[in-house]
Amino acid sequence: MDSFLPTVEKLPEGHPVKVYYQEGALIQDILLELYDADPVKDFQKYFNIFNQLTTIEKRFARKENQLFPYLEKHGWEGPSQGMWSFHDNLRDQIRLLNGYNSEKNTEKIIDNIPYLIEGIKRLMIIEDTRLFPNSMDLLSEDDWKEFYQGDEEIGWMLLEKPTPYPTIEKEEYVHPSQDFKKRDLSFSLDNTFHYDEGYMTPEQVNLLLRFLPVDITYVDENDKVIFYNRGEDRVFPRSKGIIGREVRFCHPPKSVDMVLRIVEEFKAGTKDVAEFWFNFKGRIIHIRYFAIRNDNKEYKGVIEMSQDITEIQKLEGQKRLLDWD
Template sequence: MNSYLPVVEQLPVGHPVKVYYQESTLIQELILELYDVDPTEDFQKYFNVFNQLHTIEKRFKRKENQLFPYLEKYGWFGPSQGMWSFHDNLREQFRILEGYNSEKNATKIVDNIPYLAEGIKRLLTIEDVRLFPTAMDLLSEEDWEEFYIGDEEIGWMLSEKPAPYPPIKETAYVHPSEDHTKRDLSFSLEDTFHYDEGYMTPEQVNLLLRFLPVDITYVDENDKVIFYNRGDDRVFARSKGIIGREVRFCHPPKSVDMVLRIVEEFRAGTKDVAEFWFNFKGRIIHIRYFAIRDKNKQYKGVVEMSQDITEIQRLEGQKRLLDWD
């Protein structure tokens, strides 16, 4: 599973593919440890190795959210479909073992470790033979240089954070929300605005807010209602007349004191969230208030979110398949 390693060793320090191979070495070492340790005799040692191996989830997420989109840009969609499914199969193996770990069922653990370990080894082989060589052929140097910030947000399996690639010059760190670097995108940027992550037109923003399954009301730092979303199934009625109105006049007298206390605590910085739930016309309503602050932690208002959670509260077990047919 290291046939491509001679090429990788020639890559500069910090190159994303080189980092993937550093992780591959760690993964192979952990698999050997996993086979070597007996959970019956030393469960804690086994559990520690298992948990360290489970951080492979960071590797999966970097591939799915960082590498695969670039491959799609060049017309290679296979990894986004086949390899992502492979990741999900391994996630299921981890989930099964976590259940046996919680029971300390050493017999089941020993029986199931090979399914996980051999699956990971097959994945590493496919990466080595197909994924990374093809990615190196398709992606440009400029592409690889765009990976680091996103990779850092997701994280690595390694005990030490990899060196930035390309090496950082003496410039300040740029958080992704402030990264306005122009990149080639597969959609038009006409009439769009750049948000923390991505771009949307005002129409798309309005549609997003309208179709969210929650009622949203935004009160600014001056205690004035400046926005509410107009969904088809609002929990509480709203009308245009509340825009510009002081929040104290938007609630019934019996609850206004509580609302004002929430606003003042948020403004003072002593609290950030308040929530309530109650029965209303035969439905269970969940209301949350969130303090809004800018990047300098300055108070910018309150968002109130109301949601009918009646059906959500009735959920039991799990549903993993679509039942439309």
């Protein structure tokens, strides 16, 4: 293990690969502690060490959402398939052990911990001998410089946040909504608009809003309805005549006073959310109001979201993605 470490040590502080190896050193220490821990003699000590190890999920998520997409752009799709499956196997083992932990089933814990430890060790060997050396060969310096913001959103296992790479002054931070840096993308930007987290055409935005499984109505800062989405199965009917209408005329008399009170609270900044649920024609309806504010915290309106949650309330246990068929 760590055969690539001499190369990594020469990298600048904060370089994503160097951070992965700093995490790797922490993981090895945790694995040693976990191997020596005795859940029978001191369950709490074992449990604390195990919980520290479960933060490896942040490492998995950074690889899957940050590193793998860049490797795909450079034509290497193997990690997105094989290594992601490896991650999922380890996640399954962690979930299994979490179940035994909740029961304090120390016999099962002792039987299964070695499989998790050895699985993580094997993964780290593959990272060291294949993943990171190949990544350094494939990705450009400009690629690596784009990692920090996304990595920060997901997080690290380390106790202290790594040094930004490349080093930047605080005042140089650019919010995603103002980030217009040109990047190589795998799709055309023709007729698209730049949003906080990506690009979409007006048609794609319209389709997204149409197929959302919730009813949305947007009332602007002047209390005028400016938008609603036209779904197949709206909870409450809407028509084009509502556009431009004052919100006080869009609700029955018995509820309009409460709606206006919510709007006033939102405008005053004393509330940001209001939610209600009730029976309607044999269905359970969940309604939420959200205050919309810009980056300067100025009130820009309210969104009303309505959803039929009857079937959602009936859910029990779990149905995982692999159970879809």
